[in-house]
Amino acid sequence: xxxxxxxxxxxxxxxxxxxxxxxxxVANSFDANVSQYTIDASxxxxxxxxxxxxxxxxxxxxxxxxxxxxxxVANNGNASVSQYTIGASxxxxxxxxxxxxxxxxxxxxxxxxxxxxxxVANFGNASVSQYTIGASxxxxxxxxxxxxxxVNPFSVTTTGTWQ
Numbered sequence: 001x002x003x004x005x006x007x008x009x010x011x012x013x014x015x016x017x018x019x020x021x022x023x024x025x026v027a028n029s030f031d032a033n034v035s036q037y038t039i040d041a042s043x044x045x046x047x048x049x050x051x052x053x054x055x056x057x058x059x060x061x062x063x064x065x066x067x068x069x070x071x072x073v074a075n076n077g078n079a080s081v082s083q084y085t086i087g088a089s090x091x092x093x094x095x096x097x098x099x100x101x102x103x104x105x106x107x108x109x110x111x112x113x114x115x116x117x118x119x120v121a122n123f124g125n126a127s128v129s130q131y132t133i134g135a136s137x138x139x140x141x142x143x144x145x146x147x148x149x150x151v152n153p154f155s156v157t158t159t160g161t162w163q
Contacts, residue, residue: 023090061108070137074106108155121153
């Protein structure tokens, strides 16, 4: 039986599971990193080696695209989104560039069901950053790069199916 808790970084803020159900990722805000785990048959988490990968200051939200090939982290402390490829064994590798600009105090990142677009809620300037996702998973800001939202948006949710 897996332990009731597993170690994560300081001030873990968000967890996501990849579409295959084999890997989990946790954004650790105070450590500016992401914990990465494999998920065993009973649902227990086991830290990967390495147990963490670097992210931006105040990493607060992590999201995986529907294909399970890419992950994105909203970095609240430096107005950016970290972007990663996901390897065959679930490990995250920073893309080049490792981050793209977002609005002020980004709080969450969401990928639409088609895997073609990503959106980031920017708490600090009442906006949503919008990106296209390229063939290699990299984010490119749309024009306009942001759209207005209500005061202090905290998250963005996308729904639907892609066929």
